[in-house]
Amino acid sequence: MTVFQSSCAYCGVGCGLTITSHSTPLSSESPQLDGTPAAFTLKGDQSHPANLGKLCAKGERLLESLVQPNTLRYPRLASGKVVQWDEATQLIAQKFAETRQQFGPDSVALYLSGQLLTEDYYVANKFAKGYLKTANVDTNSRLCMSSAVSAMQRAFGEDVVPGCYEDLEQAEVIVLIGANTAWTHPVLFQRILAAKKLTNAQLVVIDPIKTATAKQADLHLAIHPGADLSLFTGLLGYLADNNKLNHSYIAAHTEGFDEVIQPAQHLSSNLAALAKHAGLNLELLLQFYDLFASSTKVVTASCQGVNQSIIGTDCTNAIINCHLALGQIGQVGSGFFSLTGQPNAMGAEKLVV
Ligand code: SF4
Known part of the structure; x- marks a missing residue:
């Protein structure tokens, strides 16, 4: 049994979660929640200052939302074909390289979500600005919060x-x-x-x-x-x-x-x-x-x-x-x-x- 803390990413409250893995611990080999909902249980984190253990209906059903038939859990090509992560990553890298070569570094962009962790933003910025050499990196929180x-x-x-x-x-x-x-x-x-x-x-x-x-x-x-x-x-x-x-x-x-x-x-x-x-x-x-x-x-x-x-x-x-x-x-x-x-x-x- 593994217990770890996370946060609900649905809304701006940012409630703390305590997640218990009963049979299928998360590992680097299986970074997605591949188990059935029964393999994990989730409750509000009593020690988190945002929610003090409470969750709303959306947060309580987070695990269910991860295993819905229409949830995208694996990379999928435009044709609908499901592929392995290695193949998807190589294809994305190839497209980025081809586009940059043909149209220059500012022809590519990253559009991120306001649900990511600050560390994720840091890595994405490094990747965009340091490796792709483009300043075109933005998040949907600009629309949300710019005023x-x-x-x-x-x-x-x-x-x-x-x-x-x-x-x-x-x-x-x-x-x-x-x-x-x-x-x-x-x-x-x-x-x-x-x-x-x-x-x-x-x-x-x-x-x-x-x-x-x-x-x-x-x-x-x-x-x-x-x-x-x-x-x-x-x-x-x-x-x-x-x-x-x-x-x-x-x-x-x-x-x-x-x-x-x-x-x-x-x-x-x-x-x-x-x-x-x-x-x-x-x-x-x-x-x-x-x-x-x-x-x-x-x-x-x-x-x-x-x-x-x-x-x-x-x-x-x-x-x-x-x-x-x-x-x-x-x-x-x-x-x-x-x-x-x-x-x-x-x-x-x-x-x-
Ligand atoms: S549990 Fe409800 S209130 Fe808390 S962050 Fe998630 S959606 Fe927002």
């Missing part, structure tokens, strides 16, 4: 998320924007709900759709698609209008604040118009703004509903600006949190870019 990354580089000077899962458990107010966390980050959402029961934290969900997440919210702001940037820019103006700014924090840790606050106060000068633009009634808008302004521990977490937009970077930046204005960032239970689509999106961004 958030660009906003954090703009706001902080580097791609760094100023928060962690524990902050979500210690916040007074949790704002989820563009994030159907109940479906996309199930174990984390269960953690949020469990913490909410203990702390009475208020859950605000900003989403045009009444998602499974929105149904559990204390406050659901069903804004018009694309109104997220105005909503948070107006919030910044509202904080200034109501003397909520943390001036000492702003003076010590920000620059260019005056340039940001002027357009924000222009928006907040007509909250009725702003509410109409966002598709909300004024009362609901004010309820959200008051809650945000009067709470000392707010975490705002965003996901693809914010990222996958031409104003995704600006919107994320607008959210961060509100936290900077209150000095609610980098403190226990408060700050901005970017929910990733994939478990190692950040590793990919760091190594590929």
Whole structure:
């Protein structure tokens, strides 16, 4: 019996797994899970900080997904013929060599997944840049996370998320924007709900759709698609209008604040118009703004509903600006949190870019 630790690669929570091989230990000769599902058992890793032993339905069925008839488990040619790894590797090498010879090194590219380990990205980058001599190596996490990354580089000077899962458990107010966390980050959402029961934290969900997440919210702001940037820019103006700014924090840790606050106060000068633009009634808008302004521990977490937009970077930046204005960032239970689509999106961004 062999016990080893791994992680679920389905979603950005990155839950830790404990896998037990009962009869067919993994070896370099059999790198795939060739045994029947009964040869392995899987459970959540109690010691892993992301999930503390919990798994969602997708993670619990990981082993089953590896032995489905339509799962690609062996190299297969375009003709459908299954071949050995040696033959497949030689064919790939031959195609790379022929293409490079005919069209030059930049005619080939590697496209990786945000599910890989950082070490895998390192090896792939070495292979692409050092051996194939091409800079064409990218991951699908660029599509997923580039808005958030660009906003954090703009706001902080580097791609760094100023928060962690524990902050979500210690916040007074949790704002989820563009994030159907109940479906996309199930174990984390269960953690949020469990913490909410203990702390009475208020859950605000900003989403045009009444998602499974929105149904559990204390406050659901069903804004018009694309109104997220105005909503948070107006919030910044509202904080200034109501003397909520943390001036000492702003003076010590920000620059260019005056340039940001002027357009924000222009928006907040007509909250009725702003509410109409966002598709909300004024009362609901004010309820959200008051809650945000009067709470000392707010975490705002965003996901693809914010990222996958031409104003995704600006919107994320607008959210961060509100936290900077209150000095609610980098403190226990408060700050901005970017929910990733994939478990190692950040590793990919760091190594590929
Ligand atoms: S929450 Fe995500 S990482 Fe965790 S078990 Fe479910 S799919 Fe896997």
